[in-house]
Amino acid sequence: MLRFNNDYNHAAHDKVLEAVMNSRNGSFAGYGEDEWCSAAADMIRKLTSCDDAAVYFLPGATQVNFIVCAAALRPIESVICADSGHIFAHEAGSVEKTGHKITALPGSDGKITAAQIAEEASKYYDEGEKEYLTKPGMVYISFSTEWGTVYSRNEIAAISEVCKRYGMLLFVDGARMGYGLGAEGNDMSLEAFAELTDVFFIGGTKCGAMFGEALVIVNRQLQTGFRSYMKQNGAVLAKGWLMGLQFCALLQDNLYFEITKKADEAAVRIRESFRQKGIPLYIESPTNQQFVLLTDEQKSRLEEKYIFEFMTRTPEGLNCVRFCTGWNTTAEEVDQLIDDIGRL
Amino acid sequence: MLRFNNDYNHAAHDKVLEAVMNSRNGSFAGYGEDEWCSAAADMIRKLTSCDDAAVYFLPGATQVNFIVCAAALRPIESVICADSGHIFAHEAGSVEKTGHKITALPGSDGKITAAQIAEEASKYYDEGEKEYLTKPGMVYISFSTEWGTVYSRNEIAAISEVCKRYGMLLFVDGARMGYGLGAEGNDMSLEAFAELTDVFFIGGTKCGAMFGEALVIVNRQLQTGFRSYMKQNGAVLAKGWLMGLQFCALLQDNLYFEITKKADEAAVRIRESFRQKGIPLYIESPTNQQFVLLTDEQKSRLEEKYIFEFMTRTPEGLNCVRFCTGWNTTAEEVDQLIDDIGRL
């Protein structure tokens, strides 16, 4: 069986594993206060052209998400996000557990617009104090989104402008940052994220690392005491250097960006083979996640050889499923899948 | 510089790293629902002679601690522990963050007694409803403790009895379980933990793994929905199998127990060399953590070659410091340190 179910089913890129093996005889300071984390943070500050950014490494994306919320928001503040947002739909109420309401805005493609956000924020900010409402304190978006789409630079600039207008922070979940940046037609960059947002992260787990996300805090106020929030919520790893060195390996010679871009291209090849076969796309995605609508029979046929993810059943009785490539996906695997799609 | 500062300054035991490397071409189900986690859980159920135990793998010990509290306690319930307990003294208020008060009992050696616990519990339970007090719902102890000491089987049995009497859960922080079990004179065992407690964990991070703690939930009620608590608090690792295979490697052929026992023996050699030198021990520890009282000059001399941890300054002007061995400590390193202690 070949796995196209997600982008985290292989251990890590060879360069990452090599780096871990090469460190085996060394000894390091604990809790991320070591030379690897320091070097990786420097690389990221350079890549983002943001010398003042605080960069921290946390084991997983759910941790990043709720810890940023916990650190950024006062108890009466809430977060605005898309109704498909990972924090709203897939994290078991982790943000509410920290005491904050999430206001989910509807969207069919994983994205929300500056206009939607402005309308929601205006209800609170433009009509006098309303002590019975939570105060929108942060906007959370994902890049790429849960549906594989990406925001354009203009879209994020517009959202950023709304956030500034109302004093809300802008936070970008970049668990799939590499796949977003590698998408055909993408015009965002790490520099632009540092310029337009308050805080974002560069995903490692789904982009070639064993584990680890690199959090980039641009906003100075949010930097204050952040390591205590990490500690309080169990995200300070004893052997933090293991994350630093993985990011050093991934960011060297552009590896991170190349392997994710290659995965995007593979996914687009798969998408086009579905399209040629006349199988409807659920959504037009330029990244490593592709969503198509299969009949029961098509689904069964492909399940004989492939593992992929069932999303939902449409009213018409079709199956929305996800095929996901990753940094590890080989040309042969893609060729084989395309062949089998052709034979459906 | 040689590190005797802690037991988590090396990446992982060779067998662990090998296991990771060997898995590099495989692909696995995410979130700990894979064959490695399943196999490691089975090994642990066998080692504990507890077929009904739920076994989960979490990245770090702070996570385990506060998630167990969050899952086990109702909002009006509190935890009893030693005032040196990790959850009280070193986790940035992570348990209070989940909404629970910690009642810390005084103790000079990291341990608390059944009598102390009974006295505290009795204040709530034996004198009628007191709605203005929190209800002691759990007792937390560490094995080995923050001061390197271990509980005897009789001591834990007595604590267990008090817990049962008042309906409190008993939770054992086993971040240093291997070192505790390997201590000279120890009469506890994993089987005994499964018999006498409700929930405990077997530390990986400090005992030869890159990261990961194996949580063993004996209490049936506490098992219910536990994975959701893990998810909600960011402790479900995407590539969970990385923890399963590390534990498989460590538990095979008794490796886990051998390497930690060896570290205990090394530590005892160091302790005895201090004793022979006439340097006072701060506490009598049979495990891998040794605490001694150095003069300023002795401390400076050793700091030229070694990294070790400063704990506190005594009223007499001595420095309580910790020398810690680990699964990675070599005989040569110990010999060298002992030599230098001899030359003080």
Add this chain to the structure above:
Amino acid sequence: MLRFNNDYNHAAHDKVLEAVMNSRNGSFAGYGEDEWCSAAADMIRKLTSCDDAAVYFLPGATQVNFIVCAAALRPIESVICADSGHIFAHEAGSVEKTGHKITALPGSDGKITAAQIAEEASKYYDEGEKEYLTKPGMVYISFSTEWGTVYSRNEIAAISEVCKRYGMLLFVDGARMGYGLGAEGNDMSLEAFAELTDVFFIGGTKCGAMFGEALVIVNRQLQTGFRSYMKQNGAVLAKGWLMGLQFCALLQDNLYFEITKKADEAAVRIRESFRQKGIPLYIESPTNQQFVLLTDEQKSRLEEKYIFEFMTRTPEGLNCVRFCTGWNTTAEEVDQLIDDIGRL
């Protein structure tokens, strides 16, 4: 200016104030452990035909709402309610503050249906464990609702059945219980609430008391330790007897039910006068809250003499406003308003 803005703009019914004055020379035990609270609880147990109910008195409805949630739900559990539900829309995130997500279901009349609830619960309960979702643990409905409507006995029985099927608690916010019960055509009763729900409250603040809500906990498990939840969340009033005696006064000789029924009748008279005038009703309400759609001019004209509440502006440019009667509303006040409506 005459207030039709809400049902809590007068101090209290004369009988209530008299009762307070008559107690002035007495001295009482604190924290609700007095003879008045005891007597009022007995009266309520009789009215609900539920001998085993625990009955507590809390100062305000927001307190009741979030404390019931805090006491009833485990951290991974969420509450289902209507998107107009007071806990979702008007309490500043108080339930999320206790760590629980609210899943709001859409509804145009303040009510949700058993079918909607079943569909939502089924997503979690009928498709295998989903550790990334919160577990629906409670359903919250209001009687009467925010839009003045009431559930029929059949509707609540159906909701109760769904709750039982999935093991969810059913909680009824009865801040306007009196007005709900007094509605024309209503077939619910306090007995039926005790039979069909786990916990509900009988509002005092809006129904003739100075302050205070009578919480009726039918579910035995939820009764356990409930006073500690009240204390922990600041809802144990030092002079709790003041609430007990107010409820004694209100429940004596059916006063509570008569004054609220009279207010419903007054509201219906107002509603009909709007209807006769050809002013569209926003919703058909049988209780003390009436919602109509006024033109800007009509609104301005009525604002010269009356205080009423602006709700929202419709796309057509009409003003949805609320006229609310109360236990204190006099026939003269209603006559005058009807006169003025006639003259619009």
Add this chain to the structure above:
Amino acid sequence: MLRFNNDYNHAAHDKVLEAVMNSRNGSFAGYGEDEWCSAAADMIRKLTSCDDAAVYFLPGATQVNFIVCAAALRPIESVICADSGHIFAHEAGSVEKTGHKITALPGSDGKITAAQIAEEASKYYDEGEKEYLTKPGMVYISFSTEWGTVYSRNEIAAISEVCKRYGMLLFVDGARMGYGLGAEGNDMSLEAFAELTDVFFIGGTKCGAMFGEALVIVNRQLQTGFRSYMKQNGAVLAKGWLMGLQFCALLQDNLYFEITKKADEAAVRIRESFRQKGIPLYIESPTNQQFVLLTDEQKSRLEEKYIFEFMTRTPEGLNCVRFCTGWNTTAEEVDQLIDDIGRL
């Protein structure tokens, strides 16, 4: 039986009840946005000589305490208080429920000293960042304390200085403010509280009101959004004006200060009669709470006629009990008690 058990066993001072009765025919804006609250706030701003203070009225003291903590502290911050502090010992973990650790300092008379606070704060602030510790963000003291004692102006000024040095807020629980200010030898004043602290409250419940505490927020930053914190935690009373008018009644013509001073004097008479009888005082208190050590026989004898509070049993087998006077205590009641003490 005569109650000397506490200062909240009578409904309210006649002037307060009169004020409520006189308002019976009026109608008022809800949620504390009315003319009574406004007038009472103005009176308090004048009494404290603090024009910029925000003044809010909350039903109970536990609410005030945890809401101030919730609003003032970031999640990684903790509160320092005496181990007898009400928030630590008598509020069922309400502060921990909001996520904050309380660091309790030992004290035998209910007070803590500037030196103790400085020592505790210094551990965090003066030795480099320690992400595993909570950050002391607030100091909480009571005036008068749980043991009836009062801080001098010098003592509070010294504490205030330490708070300023480390950037911690100073919060004074004034549930018994009146009794503290009325104590013989007291040199604190409301003006001094406004000058030396960030936030404090003037207790109503124990000082002649039916219920209600007047919170005075001097610190500008803490004022921001405070009403939302009140709402979120259920402390915005629908008929908030009932608290405003009670405070208007109490503060008029110095009534509040006179009735509490008189209670202090009555308590001191009782204290002296115990002293003359040779019955040891547990503590020297100048306020309305008196603590003495009774033999079992003395206790039984007095229990025949009086209700008073048992505190604790000493190792010597004596009973520490509290006799508490209040605004309502009459000279006759005191005379009778003194008589009976004399006859012991």
